[in-house]
Amino acid sequence: MGNFKGHALPGSFFLLFGLWWSVKYPLKYVCRKNKNACYLGTRAGFQRLELIEGIIKAVFALIGMIAEQFVPDGPHLKLYNYEENHWDHLMNWQHATMYLFYCISGLVDIVAHGTNALPVAMDRMMLSLAVFVEGFLFYYHIHGRAMLDLHVHQLLLVAIFGAAICIFLEVFFRGSIVLEMFRTSLCILQGSWFWQTTKWLCIWSLLIPYKLDYCRIIQAGTEFVCMRKEGATKIGFVLYPPNGSPEWNQMDHNNMMFLTMCYCWHYAFAFLILAVNYTIVSWRVCSKIKQAQSVEMGLLKTAERDQESEDEI
Amino acid sequence: MGNFKGHALPGSFFLLFGLWWSVKYPLKYVCRKNKNACYLGTRAGFQRLELIEGIIKAVFALIGMIAEQFVPDGPHLKLYNYEENHWDHLMNWQHATMYLFYCISGLVDIVAHGTNALPVAMDRMMLSLAVFVEGFLFYYHIHGRAMLDLHVHQLLLVAIFGAAICIFLEVFFRGSIVLEMFRTSLCILQGSWFWQTTKWLCIWSLLIPYKLDYCRIIQAGTEFVCMRKEGATKIGFVLYPPNGSPEWNQMDHNNMMFLTMCYCWHYAFAFLILAVNYTIVSWRVCSKIKQAQSVEMGLLKTAERDQESEDEI
Amino acid sequence: MGNFKGHALPGSFFLLFGLWWSVKYPLKYVCRKNKNACYLGTRAGFQRLELIEGIIKAVFALIGMIAEQFVPDGPHLKLYNYEENHWDHLMNWQHATMYLFYCISGLVDIVAHGTNALPVAMDRMMLSLAVFVEGFLFYYHIHGRAMLDLHVHQLLLVAIFGAAICIFLEVFFRGSIVLEMFRTSLCILQGSWFWQTTKWLCIWSLLIPYKLDYCRIIQAGTEFVCMRKEGATKIGFVLYPPNGSPEWNQMDHNNMMFLTMCYCWHYAFAFLILAVNYTIVSWRVCSKIKQAQSVEMGLLKTAERDQESEDEI
Amino acid sequence: MGNFKGHALPGSFFLLFGLWWSVKYPLKYVCRKNKNACYLGTRAGFQRLELIEGIIKAVFALIGMIAEQFVPDGPHLKLYNYEENHWDHLMNWQHATMYLFYCISGLVDIVAHGTNALPVAMDRMMLSLAVFVEGFLFYYHIHGRAMLDLHVHQLLLVAIFGAAICIFLEVFFRGSIVLEMFRTSLCILQGSWFWQTTKWLCIWSLLIPYKLDYCRIIQAGTEFVCMRKEGATKIGFVLYPPNGSPEWNQMDHNNMMFLTMCYCWHYAFAFLILAVNYTIVSWRVCSKIKQAQSVEMGLLKTAERDQESEDEI
DSSP, X not given: OXXXXXXXXXXXXXXXXXXXXXXXXXXXXXXXXXXXXXXXXXXXXXXXXXXXXHHHHHHHHHHHHHHHHHSTTSOTTOOEETTTXXXXXXXXXXXXXXXXXXXXXXXXXXXXXXXXXXXXTHHHHHHHHHHHHHHHHHHHXXXXXXXXXXXXXXXXXXXXXXXXXXHHHHHHSTTOHHHHHHHHHHHHXXXXXXHHTSSSOOHHHHTOGGGHHHHHHHHHHTTOOOOGGGSOOOXXXXXXXOTTSOOOOTTOHHHHHHHHHHHHHHHHHHHHHHHHHHHHHHHHHHHHHHHHHHHHHHHHHHHHHXXXXXXXX | OHHIIIIIHHHHHHHHHHHHHHHHHHHHHHXXXXXXXXXXXXXXXXXXXXXXXXXXXXXXXXXXXXXXXXXXXXXXXXXXXXXXXXXSOHHHHHHHXXXXXXXXXXXXXXXXXXXXXXXXXXXXXXXXXXXXXXXXXXXXXXXXXXXXXXXXXXXXXXXXXXXXXXXXXXXXXXXXXXXXXXHHHHHHHHHHHHHHTSSSOOHHHHTOGGGHHHHHHHHHHXXXXXXXXXXXXXXXXXXXXXXXXXXXXXXOHHHHHHHHHHHHHHHHHHHHHHHHHHHHHHHHHHHHHHHHHHHHHHHHHHHHHHHHHHHHO | OHHIIIIIXXXXXXXXXXXXXXXXXXXXXXXXXXXXXXXXXXXXXXXXXXXXXXXXHHHHHHHHHHHHHHSTTSOTTOOEETTTTEESOHHHHHHHHHHHHHHHHHHHHHHHHHSSSSOTTHHHHHHHHHHHHHHHHHHHHTTTOOHHHHHHHHHHHXXXXXXXXXXXXXXXXXXXXXXXXXXXXXXXXXXXXXXXXXXXXXXXXXXXXXXXXXXXXXXXXXXXXXXXXXXXXXOOOSSOOOTTSOOOOTTOHHHHXXXXXXXXXXXXXXXXXXXXXXXXXXXXXXXXXXXXXXXXXXXXXXXXXXXXXXXHO | OXXXXXXXXXXXXXXXXXXXXXXXXXXXXHHHHXXXXXXXXXXXXXXXXXXXXXXXXXXXXXXXXXXXXXXXTSOTTOOEETTTTEESOHHHHHHHHHHHHHHHHHHHHHHHHHSSSSOTTHHHHHHHXXXXXXXXXXXXXXXXXXXXXXXXXXXXXXXXXXHHHHHHHHHHSTTOHHHHHHHHHHHHHHHHHHHXXXXXXXXXXXXOGGGHHHHHHHHHHTTOOXXXXXXXXXXXXXXXXXXXXXXXXXXXXXXXXHHHHHHHHHHHHHHHHHHHHHHHHHHXXXXXXHHHHHHHHHHXXXXXXXXXXXXXX
């Protein structure tokens, strides 16, 4: 259950934001290209979106912080255990600290886009810092673990620090669709990797129904078989095998190579999602523009006909 | 006492500069936005500020250098101890070298902003180099220490090299408020971390009177209790516990994780300071502008009334 | 034979692309300089080239993926060996993953240059990511090998990550001839180094006929003699000595230094190729322009003469 | 003697170039500021300078290559020793390879500034690569040495890679005086550090006559006394103590710290040289401009007086 908070919860946040961004940024780009034809292309509309995004981010982060502190086995704001002379629930405190910076980032978003007081570029700077702090805490979080566990987290660090650099670049190249797409892909990657390494239900294995056999093979990598036909999908994962199941060999170099590869597949998958969403958005906007144009044309034609009929009269 | 020179003195310098910058840059930004309404918005005014800043920096650095050399237990310009065949007070020499580069940076500021001879961007370049040299000396300074001690200094290196990169970027993106705020936050972080790791009085624990209990918890992390009620605040710290107190366990991974987290809190605290100062500055400037405008309006109205009365006559 | 797929095949791809780019980019640059005189200087012409390049890249990558999977000793899409409980042909899977990202990059090229839907800069971003993923997989690929083997691959990583950074910079500085030449040189370097470390025929030793003795000396470095006079060039290489030949001493520091140096010679060689191709392209284009101008001049002169003769008449 | 080629020769090259640049770039900057008043401010003049610089660089590099190969104890183009089955004079080959890339850089300079064929920015790119290759070879050069020896070379790597990055930035920010000054300072640093670590005569100790006592102290660091009064300055240095002298303790952490500090002093010294040269150049140009202006004024006045006298007549 502790793992749910640590991996599945942030994973869901990242996935949600990634999916939302994979719709928002293509929409913004397509609307900017077809300026006059788009009702959403206004700057004010997108600024309101950013504001709402900031509020949601801040609320999510607040929920995360409270959840980390006040779950039954949480620290309840106690930092040090005097009886046993050791730190109390350091993991929860670390996760709460991570959420704290996302919360600050959300607040800066709200002020920067809701009022006129703060320079707009501050939102990217704070988001970049929030991501960096996440990576920074992660980096010392994983000190002294077994090789495979370390590797799984190190892979995540690549995505996290990559995202931090990407967002930092956005401070200077604001509105670059390329950087925005890059950030989105890294965000989805993070989210899906968090889920991959959770012991919770494997959602993405449920999403590949057409190729059950292949799904089995991948899961076999975790030395379990995906029993989809029985309804209850009980799948073991890399980090936390269910009780009674054989654990992964933490020192096997081949496992490490497989995981690296698996990580790349996740990234390819993130690009697939991006491509699909981009296509849908482009297609919808284009069809709407055509519709609008044909209506306009129709109105024009009617107007002309009226004119003609008037002339005739 | 030696530690005072090494941690508390530079910490105070960094804090002072950080606090000053957290007022200066928002002021500059707000004044630039409301150009005509601001008496400080002139380029000449800010150039004079930069000049004064350079002088103060150079003087501070000079004081630092002299203090390092001529304190009672300093090297007094002696580099090598012939009697015992070892280097003499290398630490003091290193600190003096760090100050030397800040002194050079101050001199370049003075020449760049006081005369017309040097390109203005040279001031950022030299400041960036001064910060880099500080980090560079630090890096070899901490070679071969115990894990926790090393970690405390490594955390500082992140802020130092981050600041060096940020200032280097300012060479090309001069006057970017985002980079200036980023630099300010890192500067405050450095200063407060220097103080956190000193054995001097814990200033910031005195600043949190409203939540004494929480203060106790944090201090408990250092295995001491903040006895604020007795007047004399005797608090032990991470690196230098007072005599007779149990030292930190240098090899405990949990301590390392706590310190990393604590460092992040310092950073959040730096942003809090920034936010407060930014708000105050914005609010003061805006209220002054409104006042000026209302005075103007009043004068206009009086003038109009006079006109009207004249017309009546 | 397995090595052929892993080193010689990608090496050939990189060499082909490098050589093609060493013709294309100088041509583009020279044409842009002499705008009106060049039939290829049109934007549309180069966009079609990019499209074709994308198609070829995607097809090559597809061939690579299929070859990795379905060669006689390939995995045939099987990932896990249930009988012996270990991963099946992980190397092939890794190579296929590398090709996958190049394939995605090719597809993005096709969409970005063939249609109007995608921002053009996406092609560089995806290529940069494909190169980065190659390096990323390589990095964990080489974990735990012998020193010299590791070193040979690490040298490659310098070129790979260098290329990834260079292409990423092209997102922002698109069309910069300097970055394009830099990328081309790194691409040729990669290709030639892949070949250098293959046990296949040493192609570049055949290309230096004028200094056979020197060729012998280099090959001697691999403890073999280049028997060019017998027709069959049987040369052993660093990583995979032919059966029966003495292997390289994997732990000798001198071997490592030699290989580093050899790598630099490859790079100098890449620049030689670039210089030669650049010269040829410049010279051809210039001579064509002169020809065209003289034809024009001739036509003009004829026209003038006609005019004159008309006047005379 | 072998050390002379390896440290003192490149050190002299770097020092010469650094000193020349510390004159050239300030001159260029001052001339650009006072455009009409400067006979050297023409683009053509500086392009010719760049051309000459390229030629000198190429010639120096060629001399270096030949010197490395054909000194009495050089390899004479022999790479492998068949009798004893080991590499022959690998060091000399490595140094020759370094010179090779500087030679290529010189050639590119010549073509880029002498003809119109190559884009001008290529000269910075090649110089950056040449510096990078130097650092790259150095990096593997120092593998497996004693701690202090390693450290001395690692310090150099900071300057080398810093210069490579700086020159690479110049590709995009060409003509930025800040980057040019930065590069110059790193170049002087490299040169002076090469000399510091040579067993040749200590030139810079001869340059500080006014503070002999301090000079003694520094040299004492190398456990020798600078016997300046006897005429023959026999000074031992860090890496290569003269025969019979006690060597440095390679494992003492204090020695490492001293050297790091000493390196920083060298850098401060480089800035001193830069400042002095900058001042002289600025002052000379300004005085020339004033002179020219007063001559002009004089001529004007004479002309006016003539006019007046003419009027009087």
